[in-house]
Amino acid sequence: MALADESLPKAVELKRVSKSYAGTPPVNALSDVSISVSRGEFLGIIGASGSGKTTFLHIVGTLTNPTFGSVFINGLDTAGMSDRVLAGMRSKYIGFVFQEYFLLQGFTATENVENGLLYSGISASERRDRSEAMLERVGLSHRLTHLPNEMSGGEQQRVAIARALVHSPSFILADEPTGNLDSKNTESLMELLVSLNDEGTTMILITHDLDVAAMSKRQVTLRDGRILSDSYVQQGSVND
Amino acid sequence: MTDQFNNRPDIPVSHLGVLDIIRVGGSGLKTRRFRAVLSAIGITIGIATLVGILGLSESGSADLIKELDALGTNLLTVQAGEGFQAGQVSLPADAASMIKRIDPVYEVATISRVSGGVFRNDLIEDGRTRGITIFAGDLNLVKAQRGSLKAGAYLTDTTSEFPIVVLGAVAAERLGISEILGDQKIVVGDTWFTVGGILNPLHLAADLDRGAIIGYGAAEKFLDHDDPADVVYVRAYPEHVNDVRSVMAATVNPQNPEEVQVSRASDVLEARAAATTTFTSLFVGLGAVALLVGGVGIANVMVMAVIERRNEIGLRRALGATRFHIASQFLTESLLLSTIGGVTGILIGILATAVFTIIKDWILVIPGYAIMGGIISSILIGGIAGFYPALRAANLSPTEALRTK
Ligand SMILES: Nc1ncnc2c1ncn2[C@@H]1O[C@H](COP(=O)(O)OP(=O)(O)O)[C@@H](O)[C@H]1O
Numbered sequence A: 001m002a003l004a005d006e007s008l009p010k011a012v013e014l015k016r017v018s019k020s021y022a023g024t025p026p027v028n029a030l031s032d033v034s035i036s037v038s039r040g041e042f043l044g045i046i047g048a049s050g051s052g053k054t055t056f057l058h059i060v061g062t063l064t065n066p067t068f069g070s071v072f073i074n075g076l077d078t079a080g081m082s083d084r085v086l087a088g089m090r091s092k093y094i095g096f097v098f099q100e101y102f103l104l105q106g107f108t109a110t111e112n113v114e115n116g117l118l119y120s121g122i123s124a125s126e127r128r129d130r131s132e133a134m135l136e137r138v139g140l141s142h143r144l145t146h147l148p149n150e151m152s153g154g155e156q157q158r159v160a161i162a163r164a165l166v167h168s169p170s171f172i173l174a175d176e177p178t179g180n181l182d183s184k185n186t187e188s189l190m191e192l193l194v195s196l197n198d199e200g201t202t203m204i205l206i207t208h209d210l211d212v213a214a215m216s217k218r219q220v221t222l223r224d225g226r227i228l229s230d231s232y233v234q235q236g237s238v239n240d
Numbered sequence B: 001m002t003d004q005f006n007n008r009p010d011i012p013v014s015h016l017g018v019l020d021i022i023r024v025g026g027s028g029l030k031t032r033r034f035r036a037v038l039s040a041i042g043i044t045i046g047i048a049t050l051v052g053i054l055g056l057s058e059s060g061s062a063d064l065i066k067e068l069d070a071l072g073t074n075l076l077t078v079q080a081g082e083g084f085q086a087g088q089v090s091l092p093a094d095a096a097s098m099i100k101r102i103d104p105v106y107e108v109a110t111i112s113r114v115s116g117g118v119f120r121n122d123l124i125e126d127g128r129t130r131g132i133t134i135f136a137g138d139l140n141l142v143k144a145q146r147g148s149l150k151a152g153a154y155l156t157d158t159t160s161e162f163p164i165v166v167l168g169a170v171a172a173e174r175l176g177i178s179e180i181l182g183d184q185k186i187v188v189g190d191t192w193f194t195v196g197g198i199l200n201p202l203h204l205a206a207d208l209d210r211g212a213i214i215g216y217g218a219a220e221k222f223l224d225h226d227d228p229a230d231v232v233y234v235r236a237y238p239e240h241v242n243d244v245r246s247v248m249a250a251t252v253n254p255q256n257p258e259e260v261q262v263s264r265a266s267d268v269l270e271a272r273a274a275a276t277t278t279f280t281s282l283f284v285g286l287g288a289v290a291l292l293v294g295g296v297g298i299a300n301v302m303v304m305a306v307i308e309r310r311n312e313i314g315l316r317r318a319l320g321a322t323r324f325h326i327a328s329q330f331l332t333e334s335l336l337l338s339t340i341g342g343v344t345g346i347l348i349g350i351l352a353t354a355v356f357t358i359i360k361d362w363i364l365v366i367p368g369y370a371i372m373g374g375i376i377s378s379i380l381i382g383g384i385a386g387f388y389p390a391l392r393a394a395n396l397s398p399t400e401a402l403r404t405k
């Protein structure tokens, strides 16, 4: 079991981050959130719908800027970074997994995973080799040339995970990855995420499913855009 | 803003090579082939029209130039014009011999209108002349016109003294005579004449196509006609045609030069070429309208694509695409659509022109500017049509793009 590695810069560090959306009245989606995530952690973010989980993920993923506060990725302050640099940060350090998979229809599993390397300046043949290897890692070596509509939901989400992992990011951001899966597929997907974390991948998993959250080592609860609790879970407590 | 993050090894920048831009741009078309074809049709029709009509026009004028070369532009037609006094004026009796004395003139042929009708036989005549005119003509008339015979032979020294007639192309058709079979006789004036030959159309003297041509000797002997020439056809050395033309009237009729009308037969053909150009402009205009409509169609499809593929845009931003990468993806898609449409149009245009020129027995000429123009205008249209949708896609915020409801 990999433990948090404190010798490297923090994967993610938020300092007093707030995010509000304009409107009448304005929506304070996140208020004064400070948190740091070390390499190797498995962080579960729990909260009711509308509590700010997706906003948190978009800010950590540099897809949107906070209204106040600072965001550090791998120890780098993202304030003032241009679109090109922020995109580069995402292409190298961050892997996204979404509830709806977002696979491109009409393209094979391998082609979809290759898109995870498309913007990082790697040759096409290396993109192919690494994508096939990653599909093998998530247990889909028999699905390389299948199209999304020829695969089950669980398989499609595995393709999406391979796409998020193929560029060896510093951490994975997963927004309700099991939200569209049945309990059997949810279980095997969580097993995959846990084993990937065991191999060293930092996981930030967003969910409103407490059973899913129970698989993480550290749980943060959001309510109305604020951190309500942040605690490390005793190993083995899931099956107590 | 100056970028303090440039050239720092720990800070990556996003890359997308040219080949990948084309590949990604094409990927949008791959999954929507039917719609791609529909949206490119407008451009295809527009470019095909332009290439086709320019090709036809060039092939047509190439044919006209060939025809002009064959017929020569050095034929002058001299006839009596309108006099100041009322009533018919005619050329002086010695007109032809006067003209022969002009130095650069090397060939002179005359015709003289003979009164009377031309009929198939003498039984069922109803007085209609079928618009056929009887002409007495010189022996070198066909040579001077660079005409040719469809059947039979033209008048000779001997046959011009006998009741032998040579029919113009239209006259022969109106009489229902298409070949020379044995002793085919028709009524010319009030005398039976044997048809000795049929002319092909004469492009420089359409009047003669409706004529029945007999020799001067025969005209005098059988139709009691001894009037002088009404029209003199003059060939002069090409470099002096204009000089000859300017002295013609005074030479023919020194007293009343204004009664002499001189024209250059090939001018009519050149006017025809000019008329074709007007016609061409009209179709070029139509093609341009089709191109405009095609461009609007592509813009429309691209705007729809940006709306429908919001999630794909969000995903690509999450995977590391910059705004510029997103813009170039959609711009490339639009350019591919219009260029594929344009190239197809060029091929169809060439094919259509080829078929037409084969039917018309013309030389196939596809002007290079039509092909270059087709390619350049499809690229321009694709660029303009794709510009706004690409900008819209690039400015979509990633969080907005990733929303599902
Ligand atoms: N683009 C937006 N504009 C306005 N309000 C938004 C926007 N995105 C999210 N919100 C609001 O911010 C709050 C948090 O939303 P979100 O982060 O999506 O929560 P969760 O993922 O936990 O359901 C909600 O009240 C939501 O309505």
Ligand SMILES: [Mg+2]
Binding pocket: A053, A054
């Ligand atoms: Mg959410």
